[in-house]
Amino acid sequence: xxxxxxxxxxxxxxxxxxxxxxxxxxxxxxxxxxxxxxxxxxxxxxxxxxxxxxxxxxxxxxxxxxxxxxxxxxxxxxxxxxxxxxxxxxxxxxxxxxxxxxxxxxxxxxxxxxxxxxxxxxxxxxxxxxxxxxxxxxxxxxxxxxxxxxxxxxxxxxxxxxxxxxxxxxxxxxxxxxxxxxxxxxxxxxxxxxxxxxxxxxxxxxxxxxxxxxxxxxxxxxxxxxxxxxxxxxxxxxxxxxxxxxxxxxxxxxxxxxxxxxxxxxx
Numbered sequence: 001x002x003x004x005x006x007x008x009x010x011x012x013x014x015x016x017x018x019x020x021x022x023x024x025x026x027x028x029x030x031x032x033x034x035x036x037x038x039x040x041x042x043x044x045x046x047x048x049x050x051x052x053x054x055x056x057x058x059x060x061x062x063x064x065x066x067x068x069x070x071x072x073x074x075x076x077x078x079x080x081x082x083x084x085x086x087x088x089x090x091x092x093x094x095x096x097x098x099x100x101x102x103x104x105x106x107x108x109x110x111x112x113x114x115x116x117x118x119x120x121x122x123x124x125x126x127x128x129x130x131x132x133x134x135x136x137x138x139x140x141x142x143x144x145x146x147x148x149x150x151x152x153x154x155x156x157x158x159x160x161x162x163x164x165x166x167x168x169x170x171x172x173x174x175x176x177x178x179x180x181x182x183x184x185x186x187x188x189x190x191x192x193x194x195x196x197x198x199x200x201x202x203x204x205x206x207x208x209x210x211x212x213x214x215x216x217x218x219x220x221x222x223x224x225x226x227x228x229x230x231x232x233x234x235x236x237x238x239x240x241x242x243x244x245x246x247x248x249x250x251x252x253x254x255x256x257x258x259x260x261x262x263x264x265x266x267x
Contacts, residue, residue: 004146014079022076023220030072034065040259041068047258051249066254070217074120077221081123082154086130093127094218097227100211104230105133110176110208111230112199113183115215116245117257122155123223124215125183129159134180136161138168140188169202176206186245187258196242204233212244216252 013022034041044067048060084092095101104111113128113135115121129135137155139162142148152162163171163182172182186195203210212228228244235241249256 004144007147007150010075011079014076019080019221023073026072026076027069030068034068043261044256044258047256047262048253050262051246051253051256051258060253063253063256067256067258070119070255071257071259073220074122074217077120077217078122078154080221081126082157089123089127089130092222093123093215094222094224095227096224097229100227100229101213101225104209104211104227107209107230108179110179110206111181112176112202112208112210113181114186114199114210114212114241114245115183116185116187116249117259118187118214118248118252119216119255120223121183121185121215124213124225125155125160126158127215127225128181128183134175134178135159135183136163136171136175136180137183138163138172138185172202173206176202176208186242187249187256187262188260199241200233200236203231203236207233210236210241212241212248214245214248214252217255 010026013025017025041064044064045060048055048063052060052063081089111133113124115124125135125137137160139151142151155162163175175182184195184199186199188195199210202208209230209232211230214226216224216226218224226248228247231240231244
């Protein structure tokens with residue numbers, strides 16, 4: 001019930017308050033949440049210790065504090081998506097590595113967009129769908145059915161589908177063989193086990209490319225869609241997909257929402 005009330009309150013904030021006021025309130029709540037040391041903070045600091053083993057404890061704590069702020073702001077931006085038309089969404093995003101995105105599009109193959117809980121993945125999915133990708137996301141259902149429907153409606157409104165059912169493999173493989181795109185988070189376990197191994201196996205069995213990508217927050221209401229070179233199943237078997245996402249986590253640890261224990265090292 002607390003989750004329902006939290007999302008309802010956040011949705012109300014973005015509807016009735018000016019963006020600057022809502023953002024400041026969200027940052028104040030993020031500071032409070034960090035101060036009370038929830039389990040998410042402990043998991044994040046442990047994950048950052050694995051990602052940045054040579055960094056001082058205080059430096060990792062600073063990155064964790066930044067991540068709480070970015071998460072609060074990214075949530076509000078996700079809730080604002082429903083009020084943005086396609087032109088406004090496109091105008092809020094710069095593209096880095098556009099040649100890699102175009103190479104994946106021109107391949108005519110299915111594409112596995114491999115990302116992480118970094119920046120704002122919901123904006124990334126909405127932006128790709130607005131550019132014509134037939135995209136479905138692999139997302140773990142929220143424990144509360146109302147919250148799950150809340151997110152599903154907003155994704156569907158932006159043209160983003162959700163792969164459902166267990167096991168997920170048949171639906172994902174079928175979409176890729178139809179030359180559609182699926183999005184998968186590498187820094188979580190999926191229903192079938194390690195997301196890294198799952199993405200590699202899907203690429204091998206379907207002939208899909210793996211496209212490492214993240215959507216980074218660069219300013220209030222503005223993001224950068226960052227793409228690395230698309231990878232074949234052979235490259236993934238050698239670990240290239242893990243290293244691509246790991247590079248982004250290393251570059252932007254303050255935007256990594258690693259709020260759960262990692263199933264395995266990202267590198």
